[in-house]
Amino acid sequence: MALRERFETPGKMRTWSFGLMAIGVLALILGYIFIGADHGGGEHGGHEVPGSHIFWGTLMYNAEFFLLITNAAMFFICATTLAMGGWQMAFRRVSEAISTLVPIFGVITFVILMVVLFGTHIYHWNSEEAASDPILKGKLGFLNPTFYVIWTTLTIGLWSLLGWRMRKLSAEADAGHMNNEKGASFIWRNTVSASLFIVWFALTVGSTVPWLWNMSIDAHWYSTMYSWYTFASTFVAGMALIAIWVIYLKNKGYLEIVNEEHLHDIGKFMFAFSIFWTYLWFAQYMLIWYSNQPEETVYFWHRVKGPYKGIFFLNLIINFICPLLILMRRGSKRNYTLMTFMAVLILFGHWMDFYQMIIGSISPTHVTWGDYWWFDFGIMGLFVGIMIFGVSRALASKPLVAKHHPFLKESIIHHT
């Protein structure tokens, strides 16, 4: 008997991905005409901010979100590699396929960020305003276009490069049986590559990049938790994304060696990191609320008491209450239907979290979803379409199982 090692992209999937991309491109064009073109300056549907800010801001949060969740798949690979985790080998190629999108979404994000930086006034610090504002002036050592461009290039470039190295190494496990000696050296080389990725990840997602890309939209405001919060949000969403693909492949009869034991553990990650996200959310919010200093509470004011109130609480309900109540039970983490539902919910919830983080700062007085929901969902469709296309291509290009990986057998008999 043999395992089904080759994924063949079903025609239906291709249709879906092209359909979503088509919707996305349509939304992009209409969005540019109706929102982004900025004819009337500040007069778009009663918004006080220029339409171009909403247009580019929406592209920005979508691009960043999808880039960071696909990169989270590579983080998951590297973290489990360093921890000598065997259990995830059965679906390792799925995480790898998701991570192949990092260069693609990386380029898209880069282009969008460059337009945001040079073509709009979303970043106050990159305008004349900064010269006359003593606080912004003081920050220019970090918040300046040169550093922004160099650091963003390095960030995306190295994520792509180091991720590519990990995937290239993984391909060696297809070649042939590894004896103990060969296996040990293989694990060792994986460990070295994974640690390089993790270090770079800590210096980017774990610290500088969320400050530079997102926190600096509210250029006066600061919170030391901001980057770890962003990491938690994208990591849990990344786990949900892995879950969806694993379940999809199971439904199509692939991944014979994956069973509900593996799903259960993915579910534990989704549960645990939902709680972890909430923990960071609470720590940040509670400390700012408790000390009640205007220069800090300004960030939350319109989010809690203003127009974003609904989204603020919905964020907590979707990303905390639902995972807490639904994923707590053992049975629900082993149930394909419930896990699919929860994975979609978590992805949506953290996408919305990115919406409130970024658009909440760009357009504080008006929730843009009210008028332009079609644009947000259209752009999301664009990215989902690209993702489906990219992941299915990557899955089809390699065997679905890293056959000779030294830990694969542990994963086959894994039980939680």
Next chain:
Amino acid sequence: MASIKYESQLREPLVYGTKDYHQVTEDICRPIEAKPSKLWYIGFFTSVALLLFGVYSVYREVTYGIGQWNLNKTVGWGWDITNFVWWVGIGHAGTLISAILLLFRQGWRTGVNRAAEAMTIFAVMCAGQFPIFHMGRVWMAFFVLPYPNTRGPLWVNFNSPLLWDVFAISTYFTVSLLFWYSGLIPDFGTVRDRAKTKLRKRLYGIASFGWSGSTKHWQRHEALSLVLAGLSTPLVLSVHTIVSFDFATSVIPGWHTTIFPPYFVAGAIFSGFAMTQTLLLVIRKVYGLQDYITMGHIEAMNKVIVLTGSIVGVAYLTELFMGWYSQNKYEGYTFWYSRANLFSPYGWSYWGMMACNVLSPQIFWFRKFRRNIFITFFMSVIVNVGMWFERFVIIVTSLYRDYLPSSWSVYYSPTIWEIGFYMGTFGLFFTCFFLFSKYFPVIAIAEIKHVLKTTGESYKAKVGHIEEAPMEEFAYKYAHIENTGAHGRGSSGMEHH
């Protein structure tokens, strides 16, 4: 579900040598049944002496008042609260090992959990002393308990993180103690059954609560362990989170920063593992337990140390960066003048912290150092020195120069009684630990026997042929994967079939 147990040959066995169950019992019970060595007596009486010095130092403080310490107008928290946070932090490794590593199925926890949990309990006992005696009128300490009383408006302040600490730490202590003790029960049963004297049999009999090793007992024991593991998992985070709130809810520059909760937790685990290393390296040598607390265990703990040390490092740099980025003059002064400036009065403590906690643990990226006993021991001490500096830096450098420069002139350094109090907690800690290591099984006998089946060297040799089997043969023949074709879910035991 798989019908075999199997582990890659690339993984080191968790127990070295080809031992059987009886050998395990013999090895671990030996220290309890033998007479203590001379070294044990020396260590024990030194600890008791330190403890007595501590008792005297505290007696001075209680009798003559807080003036026995050198706290002053701006530095209202000094060595006392530094030591409190330091000990609480150390107390984190035990629960992490017993709860979180259990959830992550880290088999190596079985070799070290017993001693780490004991350490947790003793460390929390030491920690508790500081805030209690810091109250001054310690006989009023019961005022922190909210119960119906006749004191009128003198009622606890539920808005204060200091009160949350009371609840957090007492809960933590209770659950850790229960967890530790419930794990000990089967092992006490073993020691009782081997006892040669009547007294011994009686005492261990009481301690084991009449453990008989019946299936029913094991069933209840397992259920209890799971419940306690579930309860302690959030506690690993909550305790140090609330300790961090003691600082972060304030508006003091250097204290009020949102990253504090997770960063304190990471630091606590960091120092807890370092202390576990310090103790275990001694125990394995003195009691000859190198086959149970192996190089693999030491290496795994060093990995946790380099991970948590680096997380803490990212947090330090984040804070320092924000001290500048915020463009807030007071934050800037605290971080860049009072701390990062080596030539400021307390600059040495900041750089001591950086060197011990962030820079030096980086050597554990290298396998050679992770598996070197001397370096590990040295580093385990260095880390806890560094973590002491960290708390000192946070507390004193934020306080000693407040908003009123006229208060600045007094330079804070501890009196002998402040130091004595700290020494005394070392005495308490080690007295307890020496007693523990003499009378309690320092390694969980029952749990070691459990993992012996799947990672012992003899087991590994037995299943070596599986390693050689091609992956498909393995999947179908040994693991019984069902091939249900293109449209089935292709595995065994799916719930919704």
